[in-house]
Amino acid sequence: MSRLPYVPGFAEPAGGTGPGGRPGPPKAGGKALRARVPRSSHAEWTPDAGRPGAVETVEASNAGRLPELTPIRAGRMAASPFAFLRGSAGLMGHDLVRTAVTGVGAQICGDAHAANFGLYGDARGELVIDVNDFDETLHGPWEWDVKRLAASLVLAGREAGADEDTCRAAARDAAGAYRHTMRLLAKLPAADAWNAIADEELVAHADARALLGTLERVAAKARRNTSARFAAKATEEAADGGRRFLDAPPVLRRVPAGEAAAVALSLGDYLGTLPEELLPLLARYEVQDVAFRVVGTGSVGLRSYVVLLLDHRGEPLVLQVKEARPSVLLPYAEKAGFAPGSPSAGHEGRRVVLGQKRMQVVSDVLLGWATVDGRPYQVRQFRNRKGSVDPAALAPGELDDYGRMTGALLARAHAHSADPRLIAGYCGKSAELDEAIAAFAVTYADRTEADHADLVTAVRRGRVAAEMGV
Template sequence: MTVDGGARASTVLDPGAVGPAPPLTPTRRRAPAQVHLLSRNERESRGSAARVLLPRESLADVGTATKRPDPVDLLVSQGQTRVPELLPLRYGRMSSSAFAFYRGAALLMASDLAATPDSGLDVQLCGDAHMSNFGLYGTPERRLLFDLNDFDETLPGPFEWDVKRLLASVEIAARSIGAGTKERRRIATDVAKAYRTAIREFAERPNLEVWYARLDVDDFLREHGGSLGKAQSRTTQSTVKKARSRDHLRSVEKLTEVVDGRRRFLPDPPLVQTLEELLGDQAGAFRAAMGELVAAYQATLQPDRRHLVGQYRLVDMARKVVGVGSVGTRAWILLLEGADDRDHLILQAKEAQSSVLEQFLGASEYTQSGQRVVEGQRLMQAASDAMLGWQRTRGIDGVERDFYVRQLRDWKGSAVIEGMRPEGFSRYGGLCAWTLARAHARSGDRVAIASYLGGSKAADEAFADYAAAYADRNESDHAALVAAIGSGRLDAVHGV
């Protein structure tokens, strides 16, 4: 385990390891702007100067399609560091729709973004800010917030990369539900405007007010619930109720069973595979050794939370398939027992590979990718999981891999994007845009970004143009994946 890039422990974790990631060759590095040393006027001038580097109408540029890498080749390159037997699941999930493909294609978009000029106004990027990576979760204070919830690709970079990722997802998802061209255009410009007006509002606020800003779900519903409409109100209330039911007790009930007097994870291959399925007779010894994982990971927690986790012991592990783009990375669920057999906690240890942005923006300042994810999440979220930490482990093949650790479920919930009605898209997209603006305002020069975007709709229209053009490209890339599966180039498992 590495906390500061120094000493490492040799904890064993990964029975499915296939080899280390190839070394990165960053094309550029960025020095963060010392915003606190600049006056407001100087920061506004930074934004005005950025219009020379990247005129706002140029935000519509998706780059040439003739010289870009083959999209299937890029996806295959990612598979080289993933669990081979899980890749058909990934390709099957991505092939199911253009929006599902987009969710797993962060590397493709990063490659495209890097081929076009940027503003030079850097923030902490989410790196994968599509609509499905926003949702509900519980804070340590037991409040339900709406926020970004996926930071696997987080890295500093130009603010507009996140905005373009969000806007393209809005366009792609709107197409999936049959919204017409004019309606999609209205939705896209509304969402772009929501980001622009939010960042301009944050630019006028004091630092502490920006830092404390959050979208509390109960407060939002009290203030805006009456304007949602009956159908949207019912859907929202159902999502909130479901999120609050997804706690650690529900996870234990759903994922485990008692075997010979001891609680163990239920097998559900290929989505959940127990240690016995993966390791056979070696499972018991491996499980016993994994107590080191929890002990070492605790060093990355705050002292009070370290004390809390220290009251639990590890009793079982299983490998669990998660997400769409993440399929094939190594994700484990850890069953911990506290005072007795009625006191359980389930953690998730998810592999953190290099961000897809690093080969274009330069290597992270953190040598441990799990720490990169955690520190980026803590910076961008209004409040983060009390159990959030990181750990470096060594697999039985001798390969060290980085993981970040969090609770498996803690009031987590999300909207079904492809099941939304058109009238709900602008409002939901606006919430995502406000949330993204707040995250960028915390980590970057919000005054300069606000100055760059300005008070007119020029940037809104350009972002909407980009979204429409990139949605066309995404459809073409999705078709290429479907063709690769149909020709037998790639194996795919559907419906899992």
């Protein structure tokens, strides 16, 4: 029987080249990378002479943000070293481009710190746990996500009062769980690997049983975190019998009629980014009101709205319409040799949404994008049964369990766009990579604490305006 022709988009015929033109099977290609980029080299990082300072980083990142909100952002970043890390993904991108890079790319989160994992509801209201923040997602080095996660665990552990051995172990265990999970996925049939590690199996797979009580409490809270609950607290009955948002500045505030109308009208184009089968569902809702709402740490100062919709029974659905800017990691990924692989087609909201769908097993069915006054936005459900573990509040005995769980989730997310056989071949069986990433994490956490101290000093001296506790 003659061999069928090669079909572009499918795997290359046996005996051909591996991913990226590397000869031989992916696992062998991953092993071969160790000669060029030893696994121990991931421990190495030294700040360069041109590294921006903490104050310079905050000031530069404020460009294009609403100036009246930047003091809130600075105040949130000044709260702790872990909070500073959360708001400085761009600074870490500058640093990571000077670390060891294998050249193997994946759709990365770009901001995979320990607080960006959590629970959310699927289409049937069941809870799913996964990576859940994608503002910075792009095609880049898989190692960058792992290193950011590991460094954040050290900082979160220190904030929680854990000793240094515990913090380092959490970073090491996160890298180890990533490696073990990637090796597991590499051995499975492709279709099984795609959906592997169901959420009900995650705790056992990651050996995270000490987290069970915490996860149960977070899940119970997440089930109550709905559009209806938010609308009940944040809206009031309007004169026409509908509902409207209450003013609660600076976090939630009403907007002028023209601004609200522009946001509402953008939802027409948003509908075109959704699967057709969902359009009859949204056609049963009427747009009621629009308000501005401050969110996150890294996102403070960006334009972000909540839109209230009501069905025929007056039951609410709240959408979030959030400004999407180019990933802060883009220039650094390009320096590391990665061309923009995330499908943006000139629209950053599209980049965020499609990057999220590439990484998650199950995504919000109402994810889409829109354009308001020429600016790109992502659109998603607001308060979609979301819940998260605060890693800085974990007991020391839970921190390494949380590290293993998040490391496993990150490997699953990367394996949707990168061949797990290639990464598993590089990571190998030994703990050499785990130890190297743990060493990097401690070094980087020390540097972040110094950066945070510089920001706090600038706030005290009045150089940086900061509104604390908001």
